[in-house]
Amino acid sequence: MxxxxxxxxxxxxxxxxxxxxxxxxxxxxxxxxxxxxxxxxxxxxxxxxxxxxxxxxxxxxxxxxxxxxxxxxxxxxxxxxxxxxxxxxxxxxxxxxxxxxxxxxxxxxxxxxxxxxxxxxxxxxxxxxxxxxxxxxxxxxxxxxxxIDALGVAPAAKRRVIRAIVSGQGLASLSEPEGQTQQEHAGLLAAIEGQAPHAAKAFVEDILSIAGIARVGGRSAGEIAERFLARAANRSGLADAAxxxxxxxxxxxxxxxxxxxxxxxxxxxxxxxxxxxxxxxxxxxxxxxxxxxxxxxxxxxxxxxxxxxxxxxxxxxxxxxxxxxxxxxxxxxxxxxxxxxxxxxxxxxxxxxxxxxxxxxxxx
The missing domain is CATH 3.30.930.10 (Bira Bifunctional Protein; Domain 2)
Incomplete structure (x- = not known):
């Protein structure tokens, strides 16, 4: 056949x-x-x-x-x-x-x-x-x-938990320490933390557009926005009981x-x-x-x-x-x-x- x-x-x-x-x-x-x-x-x-x-x-x-x-x-x-x-x-x-x-x-x-x-x-x-x-x-x-909702997990942490499960890394990956690059962009990360993904992505893309940035290191504005969303999610913790x-x-x-x-x-x-x-x-x-x-x-x-x-x-x-x-x-x-x-x-x-x-x- x-x-x-x-x-x-x-x-x-x-x-x-x-x-x-x-x-x-x-x-x-x-x-x-x-x-x-x-x-x-x-x-x-x-x-x-x-x-x-x-x-x-x-x-x-x-x-x-x-x-x-x-x-x-x-x-x-x-x-x-x-x-x-x-x-x-x-x-x-x-x-x-x-x-x-x-x-x-x-x-x-x-x-x-x-x-x-x-x-x-x-x-x-x-x-x-x-x-x-x-x-x-x-x-x-x-x-x-x-x-996750019954545990009262915040939206940003919820997205992070689901990503960890989908990637196969498990919840152990949620314990990674905050790096220097993340600290440098703390203001922007705080601004998008907890926003709906589409709204946060549009916000980051708008900032890049205002700055006249179309591509950095081969990455488009949309791809850069996705990376910032991932970093914002990594700021969110998960309580031990949850x-x-x-x-x-x-x-x-x-x-x-x-x-x-x-x-x-x-x-x-x-x-x-x-x-x-x-x-x-x-x-x-x-x-x-x-x-x-x-x-x-x-x-x-x-x-x-x-x-x-x-x-x-x-x-x-x-x-x-x-x-x-x-x-x-x-x-x-x-x-x-x-x-x-x-x-x-x-x-x-x-x-x-x-x-x-x-x-x-x-x-x-």
Missing amino acids: TETDAIIALIALFEREGYARVEPAVLQPADMFIDLSGEDIRRRMFVTQDASGTELCLRPEYTIPVCLGHLTHHGAQPAGYSYGGPVFRMRAGESGEFLQAGLESIGRVDASAADAEILGLALEGLEQLGQTSYRVKLGDMGLLHAL RDVLERYLAIAGDPDQAIQAVKNLAKDAGLDLSAAVSAFEERTGFMAARGLDVSAFSFAATFARNLDYYTGFIFEVQDPKRSDGKPIVGGGRYDRLLDHLGATAPIPAVGCSFWLDRIVGRP
Whole structure:
């Protein structure tokens, strides 16, 4: 089976389930991806300019363009989409142009059922492609956010904690001493500490613009702003009691039923109210089981997290045990904040997933 055959098979499956095929333009506004995914993605995009000087990029992924198209044509009305085609992203050791397929469910208020449906269709799609051996890894950004909020962690420290978890460095990295460079910029760091990321980034970019600074050492103003945001976050401490609870949470791993029982025990011992996040987790697990998925074979890890601001709940990866690099063959999750960032006038829930076809069927 070729990658093109795989797209045809997957789209047929998704369309039967009510996910209409869409194909966003290959050329997309570059700033849309940078604003939502951070400056790091700029280094992985293929960027050009139009005649007016506006930065454009070859489509690095489908989710953001699909969501933007949904807002334009359907607003807050629920709809499901499928897609399949080339995306363009610099990847170490892999081609910068590769085929992806996937689906997005936007606007459904029955979040737990929608989450289970996306995972179920992801696994059904893999089996249709002949991929019958796989591992499913689950995470929950909703649980992580709920725990950090219940501990009363300040916004800047919260961002720092999540970055430490995503990077794999753990909470030990939060104890690094403040360096001389950070002390030199203490006034600016204090000014942006605690601000929302987008507002703080715009503030730093404005200061650089006023100073007439466009690039320093090859870094753009946006990249410099990102570095200042990271330094501001590093100024924020984490109380010992909160650190202890977070360390215990990050040690939780097992199948979903084992994991959520451990979370309940932690919440009880620490005197924290995590009832809403726990209920959502248990409801989602119930819908997975109702779809006939073998929940006991899935692996939850509290350390599995994503740094993008718009991921709000359930996240997952599917891995091929035959791959030695551990890279996912399917990845997805719930991103309820993304459409807000794209201009929605009210919150719109959404969940979806993407298939890396070159990692599943390879090139013919």
